[in-house]
Amino acid sequence: RSDQIRQGRLAGERSGDLEHFLASMDADRWIARADLLVDMAHLLGLSRQGIIDEAPARALMAALLDLYDHGVPEEAFDERFEDVHAGKEAYLIDRVGEDFGGRLHMGRSRNDEVATCIRIRLKEEIIALLRSLVDLRATLLDVAAGHTGTVMPGFTHLQHAQPTTLAHYLLAYEQAFSRDTARLREAYARVDVSPLGSAAFASTGFPLDRAYTASLLGFSRPAGNSMDAVAARDFAIEVLADASICMTSTSRLCEELVLWSTAFVGFVRLDDAYCSSSSIMPQKKNPDVAEIMRAKAGSVAGSLAAAITITKGLPMSYNRDLQELTPHLWRGVEAARQSIPLLSGMLGSATFDAERMAAEAGRGFSTATELADVLVREYGLPFRTAHRIVGRAVRHGSLDLATLEAAAREAADFSVVELGLTREKIDAVLDPRHAVAVRNIVGGPAPEAVAAQISEQRNLLARD
Ligand code: ARG
Numbered sequence: 424r425s426d427q428i429r430q431g432r433l434a435g436e437r438s439g440d441l442e443h444f445l446a447s448m449d450a451d452r453w454i455a456r457a458d459l460l461v462d463m464a465h466l467l468g469l470s471r472q473g474i475i476d477e478a479p480a481r482a483l484m485a486a487l488l489d490l491y492d493h494g495v496p497e498e499a500f501d502e503r504f505e506d507v508h509a510g511k512e513a514y515l516i517d518r519v520g521e522d523f524g525g526r527l528h529m530g531r532s533r534n535d536e537v538a539t540c541i542r543i544r545l546k547e548e549i550i551a552l553l554r555s556l557v558d559l560r561a562t563l564l565d566v567a568a569g570h571t572g573t574v575m576p577g578f579t580h581l582q583h584a585q586p587t588t589l590a591h592y593l594l595a596y597e598q599a600f601s602r603d604t605a606r607l608r609e610a611y612a613r614v615d616v617s618p619l620g621s622a623a624f625a626s627t628g629f630p631l632d633r634a635y636t637a638s639l640l641g642f643s644r645p646a647g648n649s650m651d652a653v654a655a656r657d658f659a660i661e662v663l664a665d666a667s668i669c670m671t672s673t674s675r676l677c678e679e680l681v682l683w684s685t686a687f688v689g690f691v692r693l694d695d696a697y698c699s700s701s702s703i704m705p706q707k708k709n710p711d712v713a714e715i716m717r718a719k720a721g722s723v724a725g726s727l728a729a730a731i732t733i734t735k736g737l738p739m740s741y742n743r744d745l746q747e748l749t750p751h752l753w754r755g756v757e758a759a760r761q762s763i764p765l766l767s768g769m770l771g772s773a774t775f776d777a778e779r780m781a782a783e784a785g786r787g788f789s790t791a792t793e794l795a796d797v798l799v800r801e802y803g804l805p806f807r808t809a810h811r812i813v814g815r816a817v818r819h820g821s822l823d824l825a826t827l828e829a830a831a832r833e834a835a836d837f838s839v840v841e842l843g844l845t846r847e848k849i850d851a852v853l854d855p856r857h858a859v860a861v862r863n864i865v866g867g868p869a870p871e872a873v874a875a876q877i878s879e880q881r882n883l884l885a886r887d
Contacts, residue, residue: 426504450750454540455495461539463487464639466491479523482539483665488519492581508533529667530629534653534741538618549611555763556581556604562622562767563597570869574855583787586855594876603669604887617623617642621649624740654740661729666759666866674720677713684710689779719758726755788817793858802842808835
């Protein structure tokens, strides 16, 4: 069997290297089954419009259904055909004869065919990603619900900053993943249009019913302009961008799991399933899954960069360059689709060390902000004055009453003792649990505020 598409216009044999260079067979494995659906929809459309007679239509449908049951045969992936569309057409012609098999491609081009296939498969990938994001968010909310009272240090610049809770921290990531969910849902609506019937770019003189084939394939509607339908890949770029944004949050969380599982920090113990050991150091338990996931975020960002760069110089309408984009799309969405469920499992099975977190929560004068705030709220100082006094006391190495008094005299020329500040007051204010408890406004870390966030996000999750 040879490549019939070349036989009319072109002469001569091509080397295997050249065929390999042009072929998209590896990426086409992603869309081979979708391509059968596209064939069937197109065939039903041709038949309904009276463009194809009943005998060839029946023979072709029988062959297509058989392929759908048994899978596209390996011979259709022979690189001599360049792509699965041509390989499968040659196979069908072989099977039902050219008089029948040679009629399937009426009013169609591989340009609208491939764009339709990619959109069908991408919709499935988006749905899988959405499902796993919903699971991940449920895990984060469940773990958070068990840790609303688990006080831990919060960081800015990776320095101890102010106390917070593990629940508040986990909810921060849940918020990001809920935005990723919203982004992907919006992208889905833009992927969900059918290019079929656009043919090479100028549509066709055959009286195709594009709305009919679009609905057969589960699309919301046909794409509105046949040139755009074959040329556009912004839908792919958009999904890669969404996946890349999502993987960026994933990577930040993984980075923290790596950090938190060190002996330095010791906030978390990852389940053994998510760790690997060392070939030389028998004691080692390494967070390899989190590391690979952190790296995948880089790969997905690379796929996005490749997709944008491949597309940016292309004139209207279809250019073969677009074939080079597709493997990046599949690689990118696959990395995200694999990562999110694993992240969910890794978090759900992790053990957090509440004692270690509590021990660190007050370190590095992390409640100094609250002390300054109390000097403002209860003793009437301007915030900048209170900030300078507390900062000066920290410079002197302590927040006890004597140091604060000396700092106040030195930095503000008055006495906090005379204002009524006492040892007991300072002790109460410097307790990390107190600092968390008073941060009880919308979005804050106080257990009540966090409980409200959990229930709000659970409602959002139920809708997603
Ligand atoms: N393999 C091609 C792709 O992925 C299919 C479309 C080929 N069209 C063409 N005019 N050569 O883009």
